Amino acid sequence: xxxxxxxxxxxxxxxxxxxxxxxxxxxxxxxxxxxxxxxxxxxxxxxxxxxxxxxxxxxxxxxxxxxxxxxxxxxxxxxxxxxxxxxxxxxxxxxxxxxxxxxxxxxxxxxxxxxxx
Amino acid sequence: xxxxxxxxxxxxxxxxxxxxxxxxxxxxxxxxxxxxxxxxxxxxxxxxxxxxxxxxxxxxxxxxxxxxxxxxxxxxxxxxxxxxxxxxxxxxxxxxxxxxxxxxxxxxxxxxxx
Numbered sequence: 001x002x003x004x005x006x007x008x009x010x011x012x013x014x015x016x017x018x019x020x021x022x023x024x025x026x027x028x029x030x031x032x033x034x035x036x037x038x039x040x041x042x043x044x045x046x047x048x049x050x051x052x053x054x055x056x057x058x059x060x061x062x063x064x065x066x067x068x069x070x071x072x073x074x075x076x077x078x079x080x081x082x083x084x085x086x087x088x089x090x091x092x093x094x095x096x097x098x099x100x101x102x103x104x105x106x107x108x109x110x111x112x113x114x115x116x117x
Numbered sequence: 118x119x120x121x122x123x124x125x126x127x128x129x130x131x132x133x134x135x136x137x138x139x140x141x142x143x144x145x146x147x148x149x150x151x152x153x154x155x156x157x158x159x160x161x162x163x164x165x166x167x168x169x170x171x172x173x174x175x176x177x178x179x180x181x182x183x184x185x186x187x188x189x190x191x192x193x194x195x196x197x198x199x200x201x202x203x204x205x206x207x208x209x210x211x212x213x214x215x216x217x218x219x220x221x222x223x224x225x226x227x228x229x230x231x
Contacts, residue, residue: 035219037222042224043206043224043225044222044224045208045222046222047219047220047221050219091160103148103150103165103167103172103173103212104150104162104165104173104176105150105162105220106162107159107160108159109159110159
């Protein structure tokens with residue numbers, strides 16, 4: 001069965017620093033997709049970045065990047081030059097591409113990031 | 118593009134009453150999902166439609182919960198005989214047909230059962 005685990009409940013960092021949020025996943029599939037989403041204080045859930053399991057190169061979008069370590073089933077999110085507005089809850093999610101291929105996303109419980117001025 | 122639209126944004130029902138939640142996916146998106154979010158359980162998958170057909174309802178409670186997608190422009194989630202433990206934020210999401218694309222979430226419906 002697929003499972004996504006985010007062990008960090010909350011993180012506090014100073015503005016303009018770099019933060020890494022951890023995520024490990026479990027899957028029987030050889031092909032899968034990994035996502036990070038952000039939930040703002042208003043409750044809106046916004047897609048940030050994606051990593052396809054067959055791609056070796058780490059994805060990067062703006063000041064978000066991923067640290068994909070396939071042998072460790074790990075997909076860390078790195079935010080560089082953090083800003084106050086990055087304060088939010090960050091969710092890691094996975095979708096299997098083969099088994100059942102229902103397309104559903106399985107989410108971790110989230111990491112709350114607080115960026116201090 | 119107005120995004121995924123969910124109505125109502127807030128709903129309060131009395132215990133035992135029925136609640137119907139509405140979702141309008143992004144135009145052209147063929148996959149529609151329902152999730153439930155609570156503090157304790159986090160984001161739980163409920164059900165999934167593809168091209169209006171039910172594909173996976175493995176997350177739906179077997180009793181009282183049902184979902185339909187009568188046309189490509191809307192889906193409903195119905196909860197009969199609501200209970201306090203049904204209180205949660207219900208989120209609808211949609212994506213394109215291609216499997217590796219991200220889902221887009223609506224702003225959710227906060228259901229409170231009193």
